[in-house]
Amino acid sequence: MRNTLMTDSLILGIDLGTTNSLAAVMTPGGPEIIRDARGAALVPSVIAFVDGEVTVGLEARAHAVENPTATVYSVKRLMGKSIEDLTSDLAVLPYEVVPGRNDTVCVKVQGREMTPQELSAIILRDIKARAETARGQEISRAVITVPAYFDDSQRQATRDAGRIAGLEVCRIVNEPTAAALAYGLDRSEDACIAVYDLGGGTFDVSILRVSGGVFEVLSTQGDTQLGGDDLDRELINLLTGEIRREFGEELTFPPATRQALRTFAEATKVRLSTESDATVEVDLGAGRLFRRTITRDEFESLAVRWIDHTIEHCARALRDAGLGPKDIDQVVMVGGSTRVPMVCRKTGEFFGREPYTAVNPDEVVALGAAVQAGILAGIKRDTLLLDVTPLSLGIETLGGAVGKLIMRNSTVPCQATETFSTYVDGQTAVDIHVLQGERELAKDCRSLGKFQLTGVPPMPAGAPRVQVTFLLDANGILDVSARELRSGQAASVQITPAHGLTRDEVDSMVRDSYARAVEDLNAHRLIDLRNESARILAAIEKAIETAGDVLTPQQRQTLDAAVGDLKTKREGEDCDAVYEAMGAANDAAMPLTRAQMDDVLSKTIKGRKMDEV
């Protein structure tokens, strides 16, 4: 049981993106993006393992070309997936991905296997630390966004990553919904909006009705394996194909070259957003230079099938919402990939209106997460988000079909109960296989987990009443229970996650990371204290120059000793010692400070008449 006060209520809003991550907080003036000392908000979702050190962000991204096998990016695409799901991704990733436990994957880097959850946790810990520095306070709770089309396994994995990073994840929010929140925050008119969110790795489209501060999602569609990375891959394949044709079909691309090609492809895509052509030069070594100018038309002919997929999703989302394009008042573009001109053009054609591009496509999701954080913290009470589950949920029935309990686009939280029975006389156990998806057959849907309801008393076939209950919370995460009604016996239920970590596995990772976090925490604190003490020393030095003769010899001696002590202590690693030395130096400088104050006062106020001041 927690009893928090308002002052404890800072919840961080985090956009954990495929390409970039960032954070924001809710302030009385509205949501604000967390920026570092240089004003930068985006942290590239890249982790580099170099020379025994782990770096995150811009620094890590700089390592990508020299250390392609030890620089990990686009981890989000690996969350909650099995190795079979990732075949096309693996072909272009320069780092090693291997099968993990429970039908998941691991990234193998420098001999160590790490789960996507642990890797995402590294990024999240960095985001957390940056926010704590910027706000000057400890942060232990967060709202993290995910693609609307993320399934249960992917959402659990994101929540696990937050926990490992030392954050209590208060809510998992869908990205397009978060964007809608940020977009609609200062608007009072009722409206029907479509949010088109094309990021690095995922695509979502959500249709919302906004009225009186309530943001109601009507439907959502998407693809968790469709994004800017795919457009890059088209360019990479074009280049590799032509390189092979020119320099030999048997040519292989080592990780460094693959990474270089990826960098060129991305840069080309970005350039073609504003220019009509872009030139690529690749040095293949041994005097082989590959040069190619790609036109925007060429790029668009490669990109068109991906963009057309997104338009199909838009059509389906409208149908599910029972609306047509003309019912939409505004189409809001979110995600870096919406900068590709063809995306805006095709979306505009489909909806029959110019898409709204005035929101910062990189920042709007984090801002929305901060708004939701504000609602949960009790700061914002006039806004409510009613989101939906993107995929139908059900169980496998005899014969391999799916019995759906919760339909897609059902508003969450949501509960459903259905009663089933047995097929053969005397059957004493029932297999409950939980599935997510729209297909008719279990094998075509996503497996979320399996458990057995045992202890059913032997009865004729069709007699038992097996009641299965699904409870979907506001995060879109599922709880399943089953009991046999006739016998009145309570059933024992254990869920084995199909694509994720068990509770124990997450707990042990949290313990590991806590140990590491304490180290990290100290490291951060030391940096802060060193900086602060440098400022104090500089200020004291300046004060001595201007007003040093104000001190008595005794006072001067004490001050010199304190300054000397601080200079020594800040070279060491003992945070508490530095902190104490800072305090002592400040105290010793008191007479100086007072003298300075008097000086200022006498120059400005003393001796003047009251009505002149």
Add this chain to the structure above:
Amino acid sequence: MTETHDQATPVKCRHCDKPMSTPVVCDYCHAVGPDAAVADHFTLLGLPRRFDLDTAEIHRRFLVLSRHTHPDFHADDTPEVQQLHLQVSAALNEAYRTLNDSAARAAYLLTLFGGKSSADDKSVPDGFLGTMMMMQEELADALDSDDRAEIARITEVLQTQHDGLLRRIGMLYEQYQESVSCKAVVDDLLGELRQQLNAVSYVKKLLSQATDAEHAHD
């Protein structure tokens, strides 16, 4: 504001003792009512038990009640209170989903009025199943030969049938309101409503298959 439904005495809020217009949440102190999670859909939304409801009003009440009960506004409360809000919210969402869809509203109302469930009474108009079987086969053939025009024709026929059934159901409920005191008439009406609702169920299933087929190549 809304008609009071033909229910028992109005519930009083256990916190402030004021009368509650719905058992979900108190209009004055916003405490969640103890019976909120088990009330029927109409009671939950504070709506009368009728078929002909204004969908705009249903939506308005849904939004108002959501604001008062959503777990998001209770993230700092004890786990027990949070769980209560989770269940009430789930019940409210289910109530809205059911009452907002005409066919679902009609079926739900029938159970409240004591009509038989579809498990206990599977009857449909004479020859109806034969027609359904035939249309299933026609749709299957049209899909096999990818005959888009035929798929569109079948969809239109089904949509017309669907709309006609719902109109008939609406009329039956009107008659029910008028004859509610006469048991014999009421029993007949409930029986016929069951039949019509069974028919709607088959038509809806086939219609969704046909519509999916129509848009398979979009």
Add this chain to the structure above:
Amino acid sequence: MAYSDKVMDHFSNPRNVGSLDKNSSNVGTGIVGAPECGDVMKLQIEVDDDGQIVDAKFKTFGCGSAIAASSLATEWLKGKDLDHATELKNTEIASELSLPPVKIHCSVLAEDAIKAAIQDWKRKNGK
């Protein structure tokens, strides 16, 4: 966990899907439905002069469980005489067998269909 092989086989390779001539006086046709899920099933039996069921065919556009159940039912029907046909039951005794659950209405659909087909034949043949 191991499936009942017989059941799985009947789902992946349903037997006796098709139609018989409904106008023939030897054929009884039953069309039944489950309004809970909107599934419709047609089951036809061909009965010889001795009152024996010589052929049985079904057609359903329903859920997988119904398909498997109908397939099993038609296999079981062939060679039975009319009086015993209505005794259709799942007689496999399951010891420690764990299977996915069935939708309740599906397991009765096949039985309903057989009864309807028999009733139709009897009506046609004045019995």
